[in-house]
Amino acid sequence: xxxxxxxxxxxxxxxxxxxxxxxxxxxxxxxxxxxxxxxxxxxxxxxxxxxxxxxxxxxxxxxxxxxxxxxxxxxxxxxxxxxxxxxxxxxxxxxxxxxxxxxxxxxxxxxxxxxxxxxxxxxxxxxxxxxxxxxxxxxxxxxxxxxxxxxxxxxxxxxxxxxxxxxxxxxxxxxxxxxxxxxxxxxxxxxxxxxxxxxxxxxxxxxxxxxxxxxxxxxxxxxxxxxxxxxxxxxxxxxxxxxxxxxxxxxxxxxxxxxxxxxxxxx
Amino acid sequence: xxxxxxxxxxxxxxxxxxxxxxxxxxxxxxxxxxxxxxxxxxxxxxxxxxxxxxxxxxxxxxxxxxxxxxxxxxxxxxxxxxxxxxxxxxxxxxxxxxxxxxxxxxxxxxxxxxxxxxxxxxxxxxxxxxxxxxxxxxxxxxxxxxxxxxxxxxxxxxxxxxxxxxxxxxxxxxxxxxxxxxxxxxxxxxxxxxxxxxxxxxxxxxxxxxxxxxxxxxxxxxxxxxxxxxxxxxxxxxxxxxxxxxxxxxxxxxxxxxxxxxxxxxxxxxxxxxxxxxxxxxxx
Numbered sequence: 368x369x370x371x372x373x374x375x376x377x378x379x380x381x382x383x384x385x386x387x388x389x390x391x392x393x394x395x396x397x398x399x400x401x402x403x404x405x406x407x408x409x410x411x412x413x414x415x416x417x418x419x420x421x422x423x424x425x426x427x428x429x430x431x432x433x434x435x436x437x438x439x440x441x442x443x444x445x446x447x448x449x450x451x452x453x454x455x456x457x458x459x460x461x462x463x464x465x466x467x468x469x470x471x472x473x474x475x476x477x478x479x480x481x482x483x484x485x486x487x488x489x490x491x492x493x494x495x496x497x498x499x500x501x502x503x504x505x506x507x508x509x510x511x512x513x514x515x516x517x518x519x520x521x522x523x524x525x526x527x528x529x530x531x532x533x534x535x536x537x538x539x540x541x542x543x544x545x546x547x548x549x550x551x552x553x554x555x556x557x558x559x560x561x562x563x564x565x566x567x568x569x570x571x572x573x574x575x576x577x578x579x580x581x582x583x584x585x586x587x588x589x590x591x592x593x594x595x596x597x598x599x600x601x602x603x604x605x606x607x608x609x610x611x612x613x614x615x616x617x618x619x620x621x622x623x624x625x626x627x628x629x630x631x632x633x634x
Numbered sequence: 635x636x637x638x639x640x641x642x643x644x645x646x647x648x649x650x651x652x653x654x655x656x657x658x659x660x661x662x663x664x665x666x667x668x669x670x671x672x673x674x675x676x677x678x679x680x681x682x683x684x685x686x687x688x689x690x691x692x693x694x695x696x697x698x699x700x701x702x703x704x705x706x707x708x709x710x711x712x713x714x715x716x717x718x719x720x721x722x723x724x725x726x727x728x729x730x731x732x733x734x735x736x737x738x739x740x741x742x743x744x745x746x747x748x749x750x751x752x753x754x755x756x757x758x759x760x761x762x763x764x765x766x767x768x769x770x771x772x773x774x775x776x777x778x779x780x781x782x783x784x785x786x787x788x789x790x791x792x793x794x795x796x797x798x799x800x801x802x803x804x805x806x807x808x809x810x811x812x813x814x815x816x817x818x819x820x821x822x823x824x825x826x827x828x829x830x831x832x833x834x835x836x837x838x839x840x841x842x843x844x845x846x847x848x849x850x851x852x853x854x855x856x857x858x859x860x861x862x863x864x865x866x867x868x869x870x871x872x873x874x875x876x877x878x879x880x881x882x883x884x885x886x887x888x889x890x891x892x893x894x895x896x897x898x899x900x901x902x903x904x905x906x907x908x909x910x911x912x913x914x915x916x917x918x
Contacts, residue, residue: 396721397788404692405717412690414683440799468799468837477800485793494795498870500877504794508775508785509729509767512758517727520764524725545784547748548755581784588788624722625791633769634687634715634733 371431371459373466376421381406383430384423384446391446395484397507397626409631410435410443420474422466424459432456434463435631440476442467443631445483445490453489460493468497484627507628511584514541515551519564521587521620526560528619534558535612538572544581556616574609578602586617593617652709652746654753657699662689664708665701672710672736687734688713698730700754702737702746709741712750716763730758732768751783797870801841801854804873808843808852821847823915827907830863832856832900836870865899872896 385401392398399405410416420436432447445463447456464481471479482504483490491501511517539554555569556562582601585591593614596602604613657665666684669677688699693716702710713734718726737746758766770779772787779785798804816824824847831843833852842857843850857863872895875886890896901908 393723395791396719397790397792398720399717400720400726408686408690408692412686414686468797472799475800477802478796478798480794480796482792482794484791486791491793491795494797497797498874499795499797500874502794502796503771504792505769505771506787506790506792507731507767508770508779508787509765510779510783510785511764512730512755512766513762513764516762516764520725520727521721524722543784545780545782547783548752550759581786584784584786588786590786590789622721622788626788627790627792628769629792632731634713634731 371424371426371462373422373424373462376411376418376423380421380423380430381411384421384433387430387433387448388444388446391449392484392627393449394624395627396622396624398628399632413437413443420470422463422470424462432459432463434467436467436470436474436476436479437630440471440479441630442479442481444629445481447490456489457493460490461497464493464497480630482628482630484625486625505633507626507632509588510546511580511587512548513550514580514583515554515564515566517587518554518556518620519562521622522556522558522562522564525619526562529558529560529562530615533615535574535609535616536569536572537574537576537613537616538569539576539578539583540568541583542579544579544584546580549580558616574612575605576602576613577605587620587622589621589623651705652744652749653703654700654750655703656697657688657701658696659689661699661701665699665711668708668711668738669734669736671738677734677736688715691715693717697757700750702741702750704741704744704746709744710737710746710750711735712747712754714754714758714766716758716761719765727764728762730754730763730766732766735768748782798873799837801839801852804835804838804841805852808850812850815850816847819915823911825914827911829904829907829911830857830861832863832865834865834867835873836868838870862903863900864904865897867895867897869895 381403385403385406388401410421411418415438421433423433424431431451434445435443437443447459451459468479481494481499483494485491535558537556539556541549541552541554543549551566553566553568555565555567555572557569578596578601582591582596586593586596593602597604597610604610662681662684666677666681669684688694698714698716700712701708702712711734714730714732716728716730719729720726735747767785775785775787824845827846829845831845833841833843835841839854840856842853842855842863844853869890872886872890875883887896
């Protein structure tokens with residue numbers, strides 16, 4: 368097996384690191400997709416940041432993983448090539464951690480912190496084995512500014528998942544719920560190619576959905592099920608026989624990827 | 635026509651006696667003063683940090699920062715950044731990520747954040763932004779952001795892992811432990827004693843504990859040899875296990891003791907002192 372080596376950042380590495388990041392976290396939502404321009408600003412141009420803080424493991428010029436030590440010992444990004452075997456990933460994570468800890472000690476940081484996906488057992492195990500402890504942190508909360516645009520974007524993106532010949536129309540009536548800002552109390556959804564979503568009551572619709580924007584947010588972000596919302600009376604379908612059609616719609620707009628946001632994205 | 639935050643060339647937007655306007659170049663000094671004044675522990679950076687974080691971000695627009703004035707004085711600032719966020723493969727939407735919300739202490743309770751948030755919502759809607767969010771704790775979100783504005787956490791798998799590398803945070807932990815460990819019974823047992831314990835913690839600089847009836851203090855460096863201190867060799871994971879409770883610590887102590895990674899020296903030299911402490915502690 369060819370030897371791996373650890374080195375610091377060099378000009379021209381950006382594209383490989385960005386590509387690795389986006390590939391390593393393809394199974395997650397909730398982060399800013401990396402571009403070279405964004406990465407340069409977010410990492411390299413951050414005040415106090417040095418190229419020595421970006422530690423890269425490579426084999427034969429191929430980047431296998433990297434970590435970026437940010438201010439106050441916070442690791443802004445950690446990514447390891449996903450196709451590698453578990454033992455290889457574990458070893459690489461351990462090596463990057465060790466290098467980042469060494470860099471943190473050299474800088475005089477008295478603590479080091481990682482934000483990693485809890486669903487990645489290799490990374491979590493490697494950190495625990497090195498004496499890391501999971502603590503309560505700050506996470507990305509979220510609210511919907513424009514539910515019409517959100518539903519439209521999701522349905523347009525998933526139109527190839529529509530059941531064949533499926534062309535119902537829906538009328539959503541939304542109370543504000545916990546929202547102070549709810550610009551569209553009535554939304555019309557017409558399934559077609561393309562789907563049409565508008566911020567006004569339709570002239571007519573096959574099915575009416577009465578709920579509030581907080582419940583709709585929970586449904587879209589997969590925090591409650593339609594059965595839970597209807598069972599608690601938080602969502603009502605008229606006529607009741609349209610429940611299966613509404614279930615199909617809600618399955619289509621629900622975002623099911625887990626969210627992961629690294630320290631680099633925290634503002 | 636909905637209310638909105640004024641554009642750079644537009645007049646200020648009045649809400650009661652509070653005035654909001656977007657950032658304009660030259661505001662940096664006032665804004666960083668508000669940020670420093672509003673955060674008790676001090677804002678994380680100086681003017682260059684602010685410039686990097688906001689004005690030099692690719693795609694920055696002045697209207698992403700709102701400055702609040704009360705009777706002509708800068709009282710608060712609200713920063714946002716519109717960026718793409720990934721929802722799934724091939725689906726990214728604009729999100730306004732908020733941060734550096736600050737109101738000077740003397741202007742708190744005047745309701746500045748609510749109109750600032752409402753005005754920015756109108757602006758964001760007009761600008762094509764679909765989501766807005768910010769990094770916060772579960773507790774603060776439940777107590778404030780969810781109730782006031784409907785914020786939720788999408789099902790997240792982000793996990794925060796920390797490790798102490800230096801003596802500074804360890805000194806704080808020892809200070810926190812002092813109150814818990816120095817019970818009246820322990821203080822009685824330690825009366826008149828000064829117990830020194832040299833600590834060798836893997837990958838840490840040398841340190842020693844000074845234990846008296848008044849305090850447990852962690853000091854940098856080794857204890858004077860003339861004081862014949864106890865000496866402990868402690869693996870870092872054993873320290874971490876302290877936070878998991880007595881049973882977990884006991885199991886870890888046994889394991890590390892059997893493998894030789896946890897060691898005590900100087901028991902014989904301190905036998906008299908330890909016996910006195912134990913007898914006083916055991917006395918009803």
